[in-house]
Amino acid sequence: MSTTVDTAAARPAAGATRTRAEGRPLGAWLLALPLALVLGVFLVIPIIMLIVVSFLDYNSVQILWSFVLSNYQEALGSAVTWETFAVTIKYAAITWAITLFLGFWLSYFLAFEVRGTTWQMGLFLVCSIPFLTSNIIRTISWIPALGRNGIVNSVLLHFHIIHQPLTFLLYSQFAIILAFVHLNTLFMVTPIFNSMMRIDRTLIEAARDNGAGFWQTIWNVVLPLSKTGIGIGTIFVITLVMGDFVSVSIMGGGQSASVGIMIQNEMSQLQYPAAAANAVILLAIVLIMVFLILRVVDIRKEL
Amino acid sequence: MHPALDVELISVTKRYGSTAAVENISLRIPRGTYCCLLGPSGCGKTSTLRMIAGHETISEGDIIINGVNVSDLPPVKRGTAMMFQSYALFPHLNCIDNVAFGLKMRGVGKAERRARAGELLSMVQMEKYAERLPAQLSGGQQQRVALARALITRPKVLLLDEPLSALDPFLRGAMREELKRLQRELGISFIHVTHSQEEALALADLVVVMDHGVIVQSGAPREVFDTPATAFIARFMGGHNVITNGHGAFAVRADRCRIAPPTANEGLPGSICSIEYLGAVVKVGIATEAGGQIVALLPDDQFFAAPLMMGAPARLVWAPQDAHPVAA
Numbered sequence: 121m122s123t124t125v126d127t128a129a130a131r132p133a134a135g136a137t138r139t140r141a142e143g144r145p146l147g148a149w150l151l152a153l154p155l156a157l158v159l160g161v162f163l164v165i166p167i168i169m170l171i172v173v174s175f176l177d178y179n180s181v182q183i184l185w186s187f188v189l190s191n192y193q194e195a196l197g198s199a200v201t202w203e204t205f206a207v208t209i210k211y212a213a214i215t216w217a218i219t220l221f222l223g224f225w226l227s228y229f230l231a232f233e234v235r236g237t238t239w240q241m242g243l244f245l246v247c248s249i250p251f252l253t254s255n256i257i258r259t260i261s262w263i264p265a266l267g268r269n270g271i272v273n274s275v276l277l278h279f280h281i282i283h284q285p286l287t288f289l290l291y292s293q294f295a296i297i298l299a300f301v302h303l304n305t306l307f308m309v310t311p312i313f314n315s316m317m318r319i320d321r322t323l324i325e326a327a328r329d330n331g332a333g334f335w336q337t338i339w340n341v342v343l344p345l346s347k348t349g350i351g352i353g354t355i356f357v358i359t360l361v362m363g364d365f366v367s368v369s370i371m372g373g374g375q376s377a378s379v380g381i382m383i384q385n386e387m388s389q390l391q392y393p394a395a396a397a398n399a400v401i402l403l404a405i406v407l408i409m410v411f412l413i414l415r416v417v418d419i420r421k422e423l
Numbered sequence: 424m425h426p427a428l429d430v431e432l433i434s435v436t437k438r439y440g441s442t443a444a445v446e447n448i449s450l451r452i453p454r455g456t457y458c459c460l461l462g463p464s465g466c467g468k469t470s471t472l473r474m475i476a477g478h479e480t481i482s483e484g485d486i487i488i489n490g491v492n493v494s495d496l497p498p499v500k501r502g503t504a505m506m507f508q509s510y511a512l513f514p515h516l517n518c519i520d521n522v523a524f525g526l527k528m529r530g531v532g533k534a535e536r537r538a539r540a541g542e543l544l545s546m547v548q549m550e551k552y553a554e555r556l557p558a559q560l561s562g563g564q565q566q567r568v569a570l571a572r573a574l575i576t577r578p579k580v581l582l583l584d585e586p587l588s589a590l591d592p593f594l595r596g597a598m599r600e601e602l603k604r605l606q607r608e609l610g611i612s613f614i615h616v617t618h619s620q621e622e623a624l625a626l627a628d629l630v631v632v633m634d635h636g637v638i639v640q641s642g643a644p645r646e647v648f649d650t651p652a653t654a655f656i657a658r659f660m661g662g663h664n665v666i667t668n669g670h671g672a673f674a675v676r677a678d679r680c681r682i683a684p685p686t687a688n689e690g691l692p693g694s695i696c697s698i699e700y701l702g703a704v705v706k707v708g709i710a711t712e713a714g715g716q717i718v719a720l721l722p723d724d725q726f727f728a729a730p731l732m733m734g735a736p737a738r739l740v741w742a743p744q745d746a747h748p749v750a751a
Contacts, residue, residue, distance in 0.1 A: 325478050326511035330525035331499035331576065340524070344515045 167403075174396035183392055191397035201382070201398070205405070208379045211293075211368070212361040215300040219357050220350065222301070223308025227349070228342065230309075231316035232324070244313065247306055259299050259370045266290040266298075291373025299367045304360055308353035315349030316342065351417030355410055362406050428487070429454050429580055429612040430475060435484035437470050437636075444470040446636040447484070452614065452629065457606050459623035460616045462633035463659065468616045469584060471633070475614060476505045476582050489579050499528075504578035508585045510569040512557040518544060518568045519553040525576040543571035547601075563594045570602075574609070581606075583615040587622060599625055620660045624648060632656050649676070653750045664717040664739070665749065666691065672749050679745040680719040682707060682731060683738040690740035691717065695731055707731060709739050 174191055177184040195201050226247070234240050250258060265271045266289040273285040288294050319342065327337040365380025372378075379402050386395035430452040437445040445467040452458050460468040473479035475486055477498035485494045493501040504525075512521050519540045520527075526536035544550045547567035557565055566586065573581055586602065587595045603626055606613045617623055623630050624644045631641040640652040651657040654665045657674035664675050683690055696716065697708035705726040707719045717739050731737065 320509065320511065322507050322509055322511040323513060326505075326507055326513070327524070327528075329476065329478070329498045329505045330572070331528040332524075333528075336528050340527070341513060347515075 170396050170399055170403075173393050174400045176393045178391060178393045180390070191393045192401075194394065195397050195401060201401075204377045204379055204382050205401075207377055208362055209405075211296060211300060211378065212358050214297050215304060215361050216354060216357050218297070218301045219305045219308040220354070222305050223312050223353055224343075224346070224350070226305070226309050227312040227316050227346070228338075230313055231319075232342075240317075244309075247309060250302075251306065255303055256366055256370070258303065259367050262295065262299060262302075262371065263290065266295060291371070291375055293372075293376065295371040295373075296368055296376060299371045300361050300364070303367065304357045307356035307360065308350075311352035311356070312346050312349035315346040319345045347417050348419055351413050352419050354413055355419075358409055358413075359406055362402065362409075427454055428452060429456065429489060430458075430614065431487040432471070432475075433485045433487065435471070435474060435486060436482045437467070437474060437479060438482040443482075443636050445474070448633075448636075448638050450631060450638060450641065452612055454612065455606075455610045456612045456628045457603065457626055458612065458614045458629040458631060459627035460614065460631050460633060461618070461620060461623040461659075463618060466633040467636040468618075468633045472505075472582050472584055472614060472616045475501075475580070476503055477501050478505070502579040503582055504573040504576055504580075505582040506566075506569050506573045506584065506586055508588065510557075510565045512565055512569055512572070514557055517554050517556055518549060518560070521557065521568055522571045522575055524572060529576075539575060540571070543575050544568070546574075546605075547571045562589055562591075563598065566590070566598065570605070574605075578611065580612045580614060581609075583613060585616055585618070587617070587619075595622075602626065624660075632659065634659075650747045651749055657749055662720070666717065666746075667751075670748075672751050673746045674749045675741045675746050677706075677718045678704070678720040680717075680739050680741045682709070682719055682721065683740040685736040685738055687738050687740060690738040692736070692738050693717070694736050695733055698731065698733060709737060711739075 173183065175187050175189070177186045177188045177190065230240055230243055234243060263270070267273070268285045268287065268290070270290070272289060273282075276282045277285065323341055323345075324337060327341045332340060363380055365378060365384050368376055368378040369381055369384075379398065383395045383398050383402070386392075386398065428451050430450075432448055432450040434447050434449055435445060436443060436447050448467075448471065460471060462468045470479060474481050475488075477493070477496065481494050485492050487493070488501055488503065498505070513524065516524065519537055522543055523531075523536040523540035526539060531539075541550060541553065544553055547570055549564060549567045549571065552560060552564060552568075557568065560568065566589075570586075583602070587598055590598060599622065602613065602615070615622075615626060627644050629641060630644050630647045632639050632647060634655055640647055640656050647656065648660055648662075651660055651663065651674050654672050654674070657663040657665050662677050664677055664680065666673055666675065682695075685692065691709070691711050691713075693709040693711040695707060696710040697706070699706040699708075700723070701720075703723060704720045705723055707721060707726070709717050709719070711717060719739055
């Protein structure tokens with residue numbers, strides 16, 4: 121959502137430049153200042169600190185001010201790290217695929233099947249209602265539903281669909297993916313819906329006139345024209361899932377690992393430089409992913 | 424079913440809720456006809472076109488295209504192709520892929536469909552722009568691409584929704600000639616929706632004037648212009664004076680009217696209230712004694728041989744054979 125802040129701050133600055141074309145007008149700098157301060161204090165400085173700390177040595181009680189590469193050597197030399205990163209990327213990939221499927225068809229329904237903007241916006245707001253509660257509460261609320269004696273098992277047992285409670289429902293990879301999908305689908309719906317609302321309806325008619333059936337229209341017209349929304353949604357979902365540790369620890373029941381949990385564990389053992397090194401590696405991986413997505417999709421089209 | 428017809432509408436009605444956009448219209452369009460559906464906005468001409476195209480369901484009646492009742496068929500099975508008012512080019516595809524789209528949907532291989540699309544692009548003189556995206560083209564160029572895209576599936580009937588309205592006047596004239604040339608060369612029927620009577624007269628073999636969801640007159644352009652059936656048509660076609668006297672209403676072409684001195688014992692008395700020099704003709708307005716304004720278009724040489732003065736009393740006269748009775 122920082123993109124909206126970004127453009128809002130950038131536009132007045134551009135306007136000021138136009139009124140005084142010569143040199144660098146003071147007004148433009150002043151207008152850019154608040155955003156620059158916010159990003160500087162809350163983003164740039166912490167990341168610099170993170171990178172600095174990741175190269176520092178430490179013992180069991182304190183950080184030592186000497187430059188070392190051992191944090192990275194240990195992290196990259198450990199099979200556990202690689203496995204944890206692999207599992208986290210797997211979660212991200214599965215969650216991405218499911219949220220993309222759901223997000224695409226929910227958006228399609230809202231944008232093309234629902235008649236009238238009132239209904240469209242109304243239903244869209246309904247989608248966002250769960251976001252009035254926090255991520256953690258929404259995750260925890262799955263426990264009574266999915267537990268051994270939870271609602272799902274009780275109902276299935278009651279109707280004799282199953283004879284033993286299903287144990288994979290909670291504290292499992294299934295539970296983790298379910299929570300991720302639940303938490304993140306709206307981040308896919310919003311940008312794709314936005315893209316689809318910009319598709320000229322006569323294009324759908326033109327496709328039909330040219331002999332395209334439903335799936336051909338989806339594949340040849342709707343999907344390519346929703347690409348930007350899909351790209352933005354993908355960035356949201358992947359960055360949120362890659363950095364998560366709460367959902368994995370609640371839904372995995374302490375049995376599952378993720379990069380977030382690994383970093384959290386290192387911090388709880390006061391191994392800040394090791395945690396920082398893993399965080400920098402995670403950041404690098406996520407940035408590479410975002411870079412690759414931006415290579416495929418020009419998200420500036422939507423801004 | 425008539426073998427020599429491309430399109431036949433039989434008592435076609437389109438209702439939206441309780442209001443009828445098109446009411447019980449019947450029309451026969453012979454083979455290879457340039458047909459213009461003409462009328463003011465909201466007259467039902469676009470709904471009619473969209474029903475022929477299959478983008479709008481028919482509430483009642485039937486549409487026969489090339490001897491087949493297509494009323495319940497999807498657009499692709501009708502042998503029609505539509506050119507949309509906004510052109511509706513796919514913004515993510517370049518010109519050649521836009522034109523080839525219909526063939527791709529029919530499963531034609533890439534090399535073959537691109538070759539065909541190339542031919543059609545050269546037919547509309549756009550082959551140089553094959554790799555451009557629609558956003559990189561001017562309105563006139565986009566229209567040519569849209570035309571090529573509509574023609575690639577070899578339709579029997581081409582449907583054009585206000586094709587010239589988005590162009591500037593110079594391009595409009597050039598494109599108009601081009602549409603007529605294409606229609607003649609392809610030998611298929613064009614059905615062209617327009618609100619410009621000038622466009623309809625210049626292009627059509629068959630002018631169909633619509634108003635309030637019904638066809639008020641259809642015929643050859645000269646017939647519709649020379650003998651408008653109603654006062655509405657006379658006013659809509661322009662260039663006519665609609666005059667009511669004791670026997671009813673009649674229409675006289677303004678260019679057949681002359682200005683006579685106030686002493687003449689025929690015509691309508693009044694005083695000259697406007698003089699506009701239009702180049703080849705001079706448009707003289709007369710405020711009649713009965714109220715209202717009538718117009719004479721005088722050849723410039725005739726006008727300047729005996730210039731008229733603003734406010735001068737005068738009479739508008741015409742030959743009796745030029746007055747055509749019209750229904751009110």
